[in-house]
Each structure stands twice: as C-alpha cells, then as structure tokens.
Amino acid sequence: xxxxxxxxxxxxxxxxxxxxxxxxxxxxxxxxxxxxxxxxxxxxxxxxxxxxxxxxxxxxxxxxxxxxxxxxxxxxxxxxxxxxxxxxxxxxxxxxxxxxxxxxxxxxxxxxxxxxxxxxxx
Numbered sequence: 001x002x003x004x005x006x007x008x009x010x011x012x013x014x015x016x017x018x019x020x021x022x023x024x025x026x027x028x029x030x031x032x033x034x035x036x037x038x039x040x041x042x043x044x045x046x047x048x049x050x051x052x053x054x055x056x057x058x059x060x061x062x063x064x065x066x067x068x069x070x071x072x073x074x075x076x077x078x079x080x081x082x083x084x085x086x087x088x089x090x091x092x093x094x095x096x097x098x099x100x101x102x103x104x105x106x107x108x109x110x111x112x113x114x115x116x117x118x119x120x121x122x
Contacts, residue, residue, distance in 0.1 A: 001049060002046070002049035003016070003026050003027065031045070056083055057083075078091060
C-alpha cells in the first residue's frame with residue numbers, strides 16, 4: 001500500500017496499522033503535484049504500489065472501492081483456476097458505480113469516458 005505524505009491531522013497510518021495484519025506493507029511516498037499535475041499523481045502512486053507487489057496475482061482496489069467478504073471465496077477460487085493459464089492477464093469484475101448515495105448507481109464499465117490514445121490529454 002502506497003501511503004502519501006498526509007496532512008498533520010490525518011490518522012490514515014494509525015488506522016491501517018490497527019488492522020494488525022502482516023500482509024499489509026506500507027510504502028511511505030511523497031506526492032509531487034508539480035511533476036504529476038491534473039490528477040496524474042493518483043496514477044503515479046498506483047504505479048508505485050503495483051511495482052512493489054509480488055506473488056501470482058495483484059488484487060487492486062482504490063480507497064473508495066470495496067469488495068463484499070462473501071465474494072472472496074469465489075474470487076480466490078477463480079484466481080486458482082486461472083493461475084496456470086499464462087495468457088490470462090486479469091479478471092474483469094461486474095460492479096456498481098455509486099454516486100451521491102446508495103440509491104444511485106450504474107452497472108456498466110461505460111461510466112468512464114474512453115480515452116483516445118492519439119489525442120493529447122488536457
């Protein structure tokens with residue numbers, strides 16, 4: 001887990017440590033908003049965390065995402081089934097994208113705008 005330099009009153013580090021799991025490794029990082037402007041620092045921090053991962057699978061969640069614990073055995077089973085298939089690079093999950101409250105959501109990956117790789121980002 002990449003944890004950026006927090007505000008003095010932020011207790012994120014203490015909250016993470018209170019979980020008490022030896023499976024959580026905290027990477028202390030510094031956010032460089034000058035080098036990575038317009039929200040790109042989030043992607044940079046993600047890359048830092050992903051690069052530090054080891055093992056057969058990387059289970060990637062942002063801090064505003066959750067997976068219900070009842071789904072974990074099914075996810076694990078599927079990862080085990082797919083492990084020998086080296087051509088498999090990832091698993092795409094169905095999900096609900098909530099906004100505002102739990103009564104408003106979309107069940108589609110089309111929520112995110114498609115980026116044109118030939119068009120410069122603004």
